[in-house]
Amino acid sequence: MTASVSEKCGSCGRPSSARMRHCSTCGWSNEQKQRCCLKCEGPVVLNNGMNSAAGGGGGLLGAVMAWFFGLALSLTLLFGVAFALTLAGVFTMGFKCNMCGWTAADNLLSKQEKEEKGGKRFKMILGSAACGVLAVACFAWWAWAMKSRLNGS
Ligand SMILES: [Zn+2]
Numbered sequence: 001m002t003a004s005v006s007e008k009c010g011s012c013g014r015p016s017s018a019r020m021r022h023c024s025t026c027g028w029s030n031e032q033k034q035r036c037c038l039k040c041e042g043p044v045v046l047n048n049g050m051n052s053a054a055g056g057g058g059g060l061l062g063a064v065m066a067w068f069f070g071l072a073l074s075l076t077l078l079f080g081v082a083f084a085l086t087l088a089g090v091f092t093m094g095f096k097c098n099m100c101g102w103t104a105a106d107n108l109l110s111k112q113e114k115e116e117k118g119g120k121r122f123k124m125i126l127g128s129a130a131c132g133v134l135a136v137a138c139f140a141w142w143a144w145a146m147k148s149r150l151n152g153s
């Protein structure tokens with residue numbers, strides 16, 4: 001028995017050699033206290049499954065739409081899109097490699113990481129539900145505005 005195998009992986013508990021920079025099974029690096037991609041050794045971080053640039057683009061598009069369609073209808077569309085994006089994010093989120101997009105399977109994650117992922121997923125489901133409710137509310141507002149406009153003329 002050599003000294004190099006006395007170390008254990010901090011995530012999956014398998015014996016890991018000090019010579020290796022990260023665990024060959026789950027990618028956890030004891031030294032850096034973070035998970036590495038098994039493919040390219042890039043940092044694996046909790047990803048919400050959405051592109052943050054999409055949010056900024058959506059905001060800009062919303063401003064243009066509000067000018068064209070009026071506030072109520074464009075808010076309906078925006079919340080509808082946000083609802084779809086967050087819902088898609090709930091299914092695609094997870095611990096992913098920043099460099100190549102490799103996703104760490106659930107059985108590779110440590111207990112803390114699973115809890116972190118579960119907590120974030122729960123928040124996203126709440127956010128998605130809130131966007132859905134707001135989309136319906138704005139649609140009702142728009143329908144009401146159209147109706148009163150028709151009645152008025
Ligand atoms: Zn491991």
Ligand SMILES: [Zn+2]
Binds near residue numbers: 039041099101102
């Ligand atoms: Zn990678």
